[in-house]
Amino acid sequence: MIRVASALLLRDLRHLLGTGGRGGPMLPLLFFLAVAMLFPFAVGPDPQVLARTGGGVVWIAALLAAILPLDRLVAPDLELGTFDQLALRGVSEELAAAVRLLAHWLSFAPLLLAAILPASALLGLDGETLPLLLLGLLAGTPGLAAIGLIIAALTASLRGGAALSGLLLVPLAVPILIFGAGSLARGDTTGIALAGAISLALVALAPFAAGAAIRSAREH
Amino acid sequence: MQASLAATDLACRRGERILFRRLSLSVGPREVIHVTGANGIGKSSLLRILGGLLRPFAGEVTRIGAVGLIDERPALDPDLPLGQALGFWRALDAAPGADVPAHLEELLDVPVRYLSTGQKKRAALARLSAQRASIWLLDEPLNGLDRGGVGLVAEMVDGHRRSGGLCVLASHQPFPLERMRVLDLAEFAA
Numbered sequence: 001m002i003r004v005a006s007a008l009l010l011r012d013l014r015h016l017l018g019t020g021g022r023g024g025p026m027l028p029l030l031f032f033l034a035v036a037m038l039f040p041f042a043v044g045p046d047p048q049v050l051a052r053t054g055g056g057v058v059w060i061a062a063l064l065a066a067i068l069p070l071d072r073l074v075a076p077d078l079e080l081g082t083f084d085q086l087a088l089r090g091v092s093e094e095l096a097a098a099v100r101l102l103a104h105w106l107s108f109a110p111l112l113l114a115a116i117l118p119a120s121a122l123l124g125l126d127g128e129t130l131p132l133l134l135l136g137l138l139a140g141t142p143g144l145a146a147i148g149l150i151i152a153a154l155t156a157s158l159r160g161g162a163a164l165s166g167l168l169l170v171p172l173a174v175p176i177l178i179f180g181a182g183s184l185a186r187g188d189t190t191g192i193a194l195a196g197a198i199s200l201a202l203v204a205l206a207p208f209a210a211g212a213a214i215r216s217a218r219e220h
Numbered sequence: 221m222q223a224s225l226a227a228t229d230l231a232c233r234r235g236e237r238i239l240f241r242r243l244s245l246s247v248g249p250r251e252v253i254h255v256t257g258a259n260g261i262g263k264s265s266l267l268r269i270l271g272g273l274l275r276p277f278a279g280e281v282t283r284i285g286a287v288g289l290i291d292e293r294p295a296l297d298p299d300l301p302l303g304q305a306l307g308f309w310r311a312l313d314a315a316p317g318a319d320v321p322a323h324l325e326e327l328l329d330v331p332v333r334y335l336s337t338g339q340k341k342r343a344a345l346a347r348l349s350a351q352r353a354s355i356w357l358l359d360e361p362l363n364g365l366d367r368g369g370v371g372l373v374a375e376m377v378d379g380h381r382r383s384g385g386l387c388v389l390a391s392h393q394p395f396p397l398e399r400m401r402v403l404d405l406a407e408f409a410a
Contacts, residue, residue, distance in 0.1 A: 003314070007312050010308075010311075011308045014300070015297060018300075080293055080295050080297070081291060081294070082295045084289065084293075084295070085289065085309070087272070088271060088272075088289055088353075089312060089313065091312070
């Protein structure tokens with residue numbers, strides 16, 4: 001089981017981090033930084049406005065960056081028959097989905113958290129906001145990854161599923177956003193704890209939901 | 221433990237249509253069954269049902285032994301070099317030392333997406349033999365292969381049979397192997 005899971009994780013990470021001509025992990029990162037860079041141009045360089053709204057912008061940018069890899073999270077493996085070959089070897093869809101969830105989070109969240117430092121400089125965030133932002137994203141991104149995986153699995157066998165998945169993720173991410181980004185306005189960590197709780201519940205649910213979706217897609 | 225595969229009273233429905241029904245079969249070790257029939261009659265569905273990937277509309281399947289499947293999808297990452305793509309399955313099958321067939325050796329550094337249909341099929345066949353499954357389900361194994369490749373598949377199936385395995389293969393073209401049972405799906409069409 002450990003051997004299988006580590007082989008799967010290695011492959012998934014290689015798949016999600018690998019460049020392969022599709023931009024790889026740098027694409028969400030650059031996208032994230034581009035949003036952080038554009039925002040001051042759009043609302044004007046007033047430091048007070050930027051400092052007050054900048055944290056929320058970082059959250060929105062993180063949310064959108066998490067959507068970018070969704071189309072290659074489940075659909076390619078369904079098309080290639082990878083899940084069928086795994087099932088024949090006794091690897092459950094749930095295990096494959098749990099490993100994929102971890103790989104998905106690893107492929108965007110750590111880079112994103114690192115990119116917050118330059119982003120906070122671009123937005124002029126102060127020293128109090130930054131730890132709250134980092135902590136909040138650390139609590140919230142696993143939930144975003146879990147929602148992303150569930151949606152990617154549900155829409156994998158649909159035509160135009162990629163466009164649909166982005167659209168579906170946004171409303172489902174609202175609770176995490178409210179509590180995670182809301183903590184910035186309150187200036188304490190109670191909201192972050194709630195965002196973390198939502199994340200944990202989603203992470204626990206995601207392998208089963210995604211596994212069931214993959215199994216049902218096979219019957220088509 | 222001897223490999224075996226048995227199905228009783230299978231029926232398969234795709235959409236609103238029953239493809240076949242009242243199909244029973246039993247395959248023991250050292251047996252090869254050739255499933256024949258026109259396109260769309262349900263050969264692939266039968267193989268997927270036998271492998272447990274598709275739920276039958278009626279009936280049940282019992283399997284003793286691991287299942288290896290070859291179908292039209294290679295299940296090899298298009299962006300990885302062939303060696304790494306095969307390496308993943310070898311790690312999973314706990315067969316890291318399995319020999320790569322000589323005809324694939326020079327392709328190991330080539331990304332899978334640059335391989336031809338026949339080369340991908342050969343790679344999938346190499347994965348199948350490294351898997352050491354005792355039940356082989358081959359869905360159109362000859363598609364895309366040249367004459368040498370066809371001979372190779374026949375040889376593989378023969379070797380698998382001699383070592384005690386069993387094989388169900390679906391092919392609309394003749395399969396160059398002696399002593400096969402033939403199952404014509406048209407007899408079970410609804």
